[in-house]
Amino acid sequence: MTSLVPKEQSSEIKNDLSKEEHEDFRLFGLIAFLIADGMTFAGFFAAYLTFKAVNPIGPDAIYELELPLPTLNTVLLLVSSFTFHRAGKFLEKNEATQCQKWLLITGALGVAFLISQMFEYFTLPFGLTDNLFASTFYALTGFHGLHVTLGSIMIMIIWWQTRVPQGRVNKENKFPFEAVELYWHFVDGIWVVLFIILYLL
């Protein structure tokens, strides 16, 4: 097995370390950002639940959701969280090819989720401006879908950067990997809440 760090790069890292050091708090900053992002979703959820409690749905308003497709979506995202974690295990063990394989599966699951979501949009009997619940449904799932899209793009970037030997993400520099993984778990967690609130309640 070859080392993931090219020689000239590892010597650069050593030169960089001056006498003053601090711990790496980039993940801390990301967590703070994800809390903020979560609050945006919390605002949307609060709005949706209030609409549901206060605003009566009109007699001729169409607002019906099918369960099978979103359940499949939930499974896709939950499995993708697991595969991402698996890729991280292989990154720890310096096994780049295995890591890349599992990352590719994760990204594919993300894209599959998006395709499935688009399919649901096209088959639903209501449009964006039909009624209040339809609008809220599209706003919530759309905002989440935007997060999945960004996440999938970032997974692909990470996948490209874990290649050996040119890639910049490896056991020594795994912050980008950890950041995307944290973000992806966050997006999955939001989906679970969204699934419960929108489809099950």
Added chain:
Amino acid sequence: MTISLKPSNTPPEKLQPTGWLRYLSFSLDHKVIGLQYLVCGFLFYLIGGSLAGAIRIELISPLSDFMPREVYNQVLTLHGTIMIFLWIVPVVNGAFGNYLIPFYVGARDMAFPRLNAVAFWLIPPSGLMLITSYFINGAAQSGWTAYPPLSITTPAAGQIIWILSVLLLGGSSIFGGINFIATILKLRRPGLKLMQLPMYCWAMLGTSILVVLSTPVLAGTLILLSFDIVAHTGFFNPSLGGNVIVYQHLFWFYSHPAVYIMVLPAFGLVSEILPIHSRKPLFGYTTMVFSIMGIVVLGLVVWAHHMFTSGTPPWMRLFFTIATAFIAVPTGIKFFNWVATLWGGKISLNSAMLFSCGFIINFVLGGITGVALAQVPFDVHVHDTYFVVAHFHYIVYGGSVFVIFSSIYHWFPKFTGKMLNENLGRFHFIITFIGFNLCFAPQHWLGLNGMPRRVAEYDPQFQLINQISSLGALLMALSTLPFLWNVVRSILYGDNAGDNPWNALTPEWLTSSPPPVENWVGEAPLVLEPYGYGRRDSNESQEQKK
């Protein structure tokens, strides 16, 4: 894993341009970014102040004869938005926070310098966008609250530009908040405990928690509002089955904490200035910390007191009245701590101290009317009248803006190495204080007698009081002139300040003025007692604690 503070072994001076170019370029130095925030904010303050002048000229006479009513609506919307989002929030948080927090925690820069620069450079474009919307198709007309259905029915272009601009400013605010939290919690010099930090750090920590928790909710709400305007959805449009009250709840979930985002940093700055100029330790450090955190927690659960006339159910009125009244407790603790800090001190009544004392007086008046407004029976009568206008101007102008001026007088020697002229400064304070009270104190009377806010025309019986108020506004406008002259004159010909003109103990004064690029030439000093004034054994006790 550890990462290094310095990007490379090149001397830091070579990393960025010097002179004026330094302040106009994309610098990553926290001091440069802080001053960029300050100057940029002050330019917007001049614009927002001119708009306020236009409002007061219009209100000299009962008829709308100075400008058309639509223009009046645009002017008051721009005035509110500019003053809140482009002057007070960026300056009390961004300017002084960026300049002082790394010094206070003993760091060489903020935790994420690049994010810091991004946060600043979002502000000028969004501010310019907001102002130019006036010349394109008319600016937003629905006030800084942008309540639907008004914001949906007024011309769409101005409202959409307003939404985009506020979204960008909110993003800037969130990035700044994340940066402050990371800097204060993670970048402290080894050996410095949280309870040894200067009070401004605690104020900024509390403010940043509020920013991170509440600003995204506003962003989400404004995105939904923009859908209502552009895509004709019906989230907040009653004619399409929507619910305007939901907008008000979500809006005030941000915008009530926004009051604390504007005023908590000001509390922190005053807590730095008072001990230095009265040569006494800050009274009740621990109670100050807990009252800041109390305000943060309570500040998140009082928003519906802005909505007592929006058909809120009785249980909600009861809860929010009580929660709001509770906020007076931590705020009162802070007020009495400041007075106790002054008590028996060796007070020097220089400009910084005068503005801080002016803040204490104004803030108590604004706080008392705030407690009064929290009571539902009273609030229902004065809601949306000039009483509310008077109340919040006592908080944000008499509170935050007085502190901003106080802080400029206090830290100008550190920023530039030159002293400001004291006589001009005292003159500035006297006209500002008289003008401010002359402008806003009569508005309590107007509101109690039922003059509604945000309307260009009013009942002729209010004319005399409005003219007195406008005279006060004229004095406030004039008071800016000695200040500007003072700054220009002092930068050019001012006396040299030396490193520590106030004999202060806080860390930013323990380096040269203006400080070098990475704050200290050698190691950062370990300041365990930032308020150890007037104690004979203060140096010894510091030695023992080491």
